[in-house]
Amino acid sequence: AFAMPIIFYSFVRSFLEIKEQKVWLYLGIVLYISVFIANVMGYVVKEAYISEGIFYYEIGIAALFAVMGGFLFIGLATFNLIQSYRKKKDSFHQNRLKYFLIGVLIMAAGTSTNFTKLGRYPLDILINTLNAFLIAYVILRYKLLDINIVIRKGSVYFALSAIIASVYLFMIFTFARALQGVVGISVVAILIAIGIALLFQPLRERLQRWVDRLFFRERLDYYQILKKFAQGIVTILDFNELIYSTMSTFSKTMQTDKVAILLINEEGQLYSRASLGLDVYSFRLKKDNPLLTWMREKKEILTKYDIDLLPELKGLGKSEAKELERLKAELFIPLITRDKLIGVITLGEKLSEKGYSEEEQTLLSTAASQASVAFENARLYEELVRSERLRALGEMAGGVAHHFNNLLAVIVGNTQLLSQRIEKMELNEIKRKLKIIEASAFDGAETVKRIQEFSRVKADKRFTRVDLKKIVEDAVEITRSRWKDEAQKKGITITLTTSLDELPPVFGNASELREVITNIIINAIDAMPEGGRIAIKTKKDEDQACILVTDTGPGISEEVKRKIFDPYFTTKGPQSDGLGMSVSHGTITRHEGEIEIHSEEKKGTTITVKLPIPQTEAEKKKKAVIPEGIKKATILVVDDEDTVREALEDMLAAGGHRVISSSSAKEGIELFKKEKVDLVFTDLGMPEIPGWQLAKLIKEIEPRTPVIMITGWGIQVTKEEIKESSVDFFIAKPFREKELLEIMAEAMKLREKGDSK
Template sequence: MDRIQLHKINERLEFINELILDVAYRQSNEEVLDTALKKIMEMLQIDYGYVVSYTEIDKTIRNVEIQCNLPDGFLEEVINYRFENILVRDSIRDSMKKEVSIVSKEDLSTPYQKYISKKYGFETMIIVPIGFNDVFSTILMLLFLRKEKDNILEYVPLLETIGNTLWVLLHKQKIYREYQNNIIRTEKLKVLGELAGGIAHDFNNLLTTILGFSQIVLTRELSEDIRTFIDIIYKSAIDGKRIVERIQSFNRKQLGRSKEVHLINLIVESGIEMARPRWKHFYETHGNNLIIIKELKSNSKIYCVEHEIREVIINLLSNAMDAMEQGGTLTIKTYDEDDKVVIEISDTGPGISDEVREQIFEPFYSTKGVNGTGLGLSIVRDIINAHEGNIKLKSEIGKGSTFKLYFNKYIEKEDALISFDSDTDINLNLDKEVNILVVDDIPQVGNTVVEMLKTIGLHADIETESTKVIHRLLQKKYDIIVCDLAMPELNGISLSQQVKEKYSNIKFMILTGWPERLKKEDHNSIDLILRKPITMEELAQAIKNIL
């Protein structure tokens, strides 16, 4: 090898090194390709250049990624034709996937190829493969206004190296974008968790009132229809309680889950009933007709968190209704399939495209614009995964979609734990009178707890200002104090310390939606912690434990 050849090789190696250094830290594929194209065109004194991707199935141009110095009207002409008819013969197109191809004007075969060559005056073309797969291909197109086929042959190895290098760099960009997207998704989840912390306290207070008084009402004599309505309110409040707990888990990284055995049809029926007011109002208001078909043929039970499975049902029913704004048919089925219990929800909406289907379970992905959070189906998937289940989607454009949920059948002969109703015995039957002081700065929440305590047979009073509690203790003897953690002026922890210092025999209970935020030393003056919102069963059990 003589000195001239060594010099040329050294120049090309330096060019490759310079190119890599220049494009390696570009922030997008467009920047990488634009920088590379301009450098290659400058080195080889190329007149026109562009990077194009096209589909492998029908050979139509997918996208013109980048361009440089193209004459007016060139892209508009070629973009509307199948790529194979524009500049490339079959034999060249097949070989260019593996190596750089050089095409002169004489190599063109079809009338349209010759027309393009004559109109825009190019004499030689270089096709540099960048990346190919079964879906689409990307190539670098370099066009000369002069005959350069023989002169350019010595640059073929360099161009092949450039093509391979660009493919590696573009793959690096893809990994970098995925990394950035993961960071953004993590930040979104972090913000959502912080937002949950801000609203959870207020929601828990509202749910405490709804939950408490619905249970109190259920202990009274009621007509059957009123009892049904109140029971729905109670179960909805329970679901709200669990949903708030799961939202809070964004911050504490864990779920407080209590799985029990439930008949699948009862969960599905209750989910349908809770969703019914929405579709009744929506379709009647708009004068459209929704046909509901129920085929609940499974008699099996599953081991689950009931409200979570009901939430899945309601979410999928709501999505189906959103897909059928003009009306349609909604079909809900349950059946057994070997050792699985299957829930099937179908709609006759417009269907879901393959592109949407690939992302539909991702957090924050929504097709509803400002009307959607993008969390619904992500939560559905997470709930099903947590129950060791499976979800499948089948959809056809113009015909509708079907979601199938698979759960393990519960085969042991055990009954589900009974939830609260009017027959549940919550009276503690204590042999002594117990006086309880409820401390909460929100009167409706404090009064709810007072009424719940009275319903289970205890004496209770309310105090809305924590700074007045010590004075109240001088006026009346109390056995237990039930205090909200977040109190103005004097919070629950500080109050417990003051009470214990003067009245060590008084039992002190804290109510909070965030018990995990309490420090270890905070527990020194607290006898028991209850997570808000509370049910009467939880309150009765807490009193029993503390006494």
């Protein structure tokens, strides 16, 4: 009984993570040994007897020291609990400590009965039973102990002990009778013990599986799910697909509707890469945040309750704690690769409101380790793809420069001609010259757009109608400098011919498909260092659109054909990273198409790209109709580029609209407050206040006013960016009158819809 106060003090010290006060534990051990010896010698209880049905006892001098020691350790434990209760501000932790303090009072009440006439009755044991129930409740309610593990292990070892004892006794009894007088009983017992020792581990594992199936079938299911997930993610190289798969698996397995994947950027900040059931797009934690520092050092799972308990995390400021609360996280799971923290996965409360057991945390940690490796592989693959695109961009740079010089020559020549002879020219001739200038300008804009799309690392996953004939023509133009200009410099001739049939449009990503054809043409050029011919043909083959690229190079061997789509495989030597055909194959596969290679050594190669034609595709495109009769409106134009702003003003004024304009966002806000504005055009990149922020301010003043963003960077925005920005429509510079009118019509419909509410 004297050991209980010492054990209780040790438990409190461990629970509160007190590193000091070791001297009291050593003192407790010494006191316990002393009281034990004194009890054996009769100095604790001198005499105990029953007389006339009444229990009598006489205590010795050592009992006084035992009682004083017990009160000392109970007092120390109580003191530490009270101190911790006063320091903790979180109600959850205060409630946990409150139950322990109530338990101390119950224990004191039970012990005090021993100093009264009631001491002859075991009231202290009965009262302390209440304390035991209270502690059991706290363990279950506040998850101080994973009771599932206790049940599992207890069930297994109880069953194992019962089986072993039964088998052991039965075999000894049987063999002892059968071998009586032949072998001694001790020899039989040793042989049986050796046999049982050999069978112990297989038997324990079988019992463990049986208990798991009986009591924890759900746990076995999610173990299988996570195991399958860990095996599958290593083959995923698309970063977005990998993140979605990870979030989906963790959510379904743990039955939680709140998951976030946070990654560390180049500055060391933790930011939200993706989330489920949370609005944490703008989440950020600085590099020196205590939570990140702890995870870098410990590399362990962190629970919501650890944040208040761990001394290392007491440096969290109010703003940082508030930022973490946005995640509504119960678990913080580190993503570690090469001993480096690359991110964190957070899981919210389970739908069942149960906690995450230690076993579940171990399983999640293992799955997160696999995910970390997959994330790192996907990141490296993305970098290699980026370098491949930059290489291809370098290849097309010469062709782009040549193309732009031609366009500029047309524009400059015609503008000079107009400025010198406009008074002598007829109206039709002036219009024709202006049309040539306009066409050349928009041709240049299309070239810029191709470069923007080509150089983007993150491809737009939304497929649109794509004209394959246009794709091939773009790829031919992009590679012109390689097969024409560079070939001539080297003194060789490469002839490129096309035979392009009209094809129904397919659904796909134009920039990705353009990149595939560009890469195939470049490979054909590289395969003919002495010169040759390249023929490109398009045709329809039943329900597929086909692009055939044929060269007169040396051909491809069967061995190379088998490996050509493998990542990093190349026949070009160290100057190539071997990703071109691998990336192309992945792109066409995502488009539900295929790439075929027909080649014989010394006879050239034909690479065929096949893409499915949608069955519902109409044979002819419907002509876009320019909307007419747009309601006359008051329009605010905000752009710091004077020439662009004035041109837009003229176009809008020509449509009968009232236009007010500003060269700065601040001035634009003031005009918006003074005037009754129906529609706002704003540039994206402006000094002081960018277009994103201006759009937000406009919406705060009048949410019904549509905002159209003008950008020279191409329309490369995500859904999250649109949601954050309050922008309704985007239009890329330069824009045609038809595009402008179509967007204005949509914007005015939106305005009328808002006015009707």
